[in-house]
Amino acid sequence: MxxxxxxxxxxxxxxxxxxxxxxxxxxxxxxxxxxxxxxxxxxxxxxxxxxxxxxxLKPVRPPDHVWANIQARIGGTNLESAARKPAASWFDSVKFWRMLGTGFAALATVLLATLVTLRANVGPANNEPQAPMMLAVLEDQGDPRMVVEQPKSGLLMVKMVKPWKTMSDQSLELWVIPKDGPPRSLGVISQDKDSTIVMADMDLRLLDGNMFALSKEPMGGSPTGTPTGKVVCKGMIAHMPPKPIKKSPAQI
Amino acid sequence: MADPDFNEKLASLLARCGLGDKNAFATLYDMTKSKLFAVSLRIVRERHVAEEVLQDSFVNIWNNAANYAIAKAAPMTWMSAIVRNRSLDIVRRPRLEIQDEEEFFTLNLEDPSLGPQDQLTQGRDVAQVEVCLKGLEADQRQTISLAFFHGLSHSELSMHLNKPLGTIKTHIRRGLLKLKDCLNDHIEYSPRDGGRV
Structure with missing residues (x-):
């Protein structure tokens, strides 16, 4: 084309x-x-x-059994059942994006994998369910490069979608950009592997976070405390609801 | 539909669906099912097929709600596109009993819940597309409306309108170009961004 x-x-x-x-x-x-x-x-x-x-178009009310069938197909009220079929979900997703046309198949797969993790976390088997507190897909001109997820307080997981070529003389530094104010550093991350970031004041740094961005910096990170190099990818942060999702009779 | 926050509500429900919130999904379904069923029914024409389309589409909406934010479209546009694509995938043809050729300007617009104010709150597109469609030549408008609302293919349009295939294709191509130019010319008058990327 x-x-x-x-x-x-x-x-x-x-x-x-x-x-x-x-x-x-x-x-x-x-x-x-x-x-x-x-x-x-x-x-x-x-x-x-x-x-x-x-x-x-003039609306036409569909019969009630349509909703019953949809409910059955998405796994009733058991959230975990969706997570147990990652292969089928992945297939559906790819098929769906082909059909939809505006989709991003790679990203769909990544997000789905993340969602599967998320749903597994909120499954009923877990007494203290914990969904990620925030989630972002970082893109380079529409091309997904990393997923950043905060699984719990004080911790960030950085998952590579497409690793960078290793640069021996430069570092990649992750930033959170708040709604107002300058970017705050979250430290230097690996160029070719997933990273885990642990910080005592992580939650304070992430407060009002609107976007994550990754910049190229001199070896060891920005000397000034603010980004100095090119932003290689960025993504808006999705904030998750504070409480785990619970079953209710209305869902049946 | 009179709620000015309709699209915002849908977007927020989709975000919650992306996190596995089935209550949000139930609300989303209730708010959109009749609109989307109408979209499919118009194309596939058989109720049981349209029901299947609606089921498939909502399962896809549930599975891909987390990707909605990336689609950068208005929520109804995103969901309608899913339903339309699914309908076009499984539609069985030919079925050529359609009578009302200028339907878009008559029956199709009989949504009593939509006043001029709602057109504003739904974004520029609906009202603007109508204005621009009216600016097309009658042949072009008829061909494009039939294709869009009834899902007719080139050859079906040719048979239904009793015109050569080449003429049909020309009407569509020229009509779409003119429509695009008209919409581009009017972007600045948009009361609100209705999902344009």
């Missing part, structure tokens, strides 16, 4: 969203979508333009 003109790419994306692209052509297009970020962006633009028209 890279070799076709922008006009043609846009036209194909439009026909995909409009629905006139069908059958084999649609499936081939979805394959291109998986690996072509710009094409996904083009589809997203057309979806933003055209799809809202569908919201003006």
């Amino acid at each position: 890279k070799h076709v003109t922008p006009e043609l790419r846009s036209a194909l994306a439009a026909e995909y969203v409009l629905g006139t692209m069908r059958g084999g052509a649609r499936r081939r297009f979805e394959q291109f979508l998986r690996s072509d970020y710009e094409l996904r962006a083009e589809v997203a633009k057309w979806e933003a333009d055209l799809t809202p028209m569908a919201e003006r």
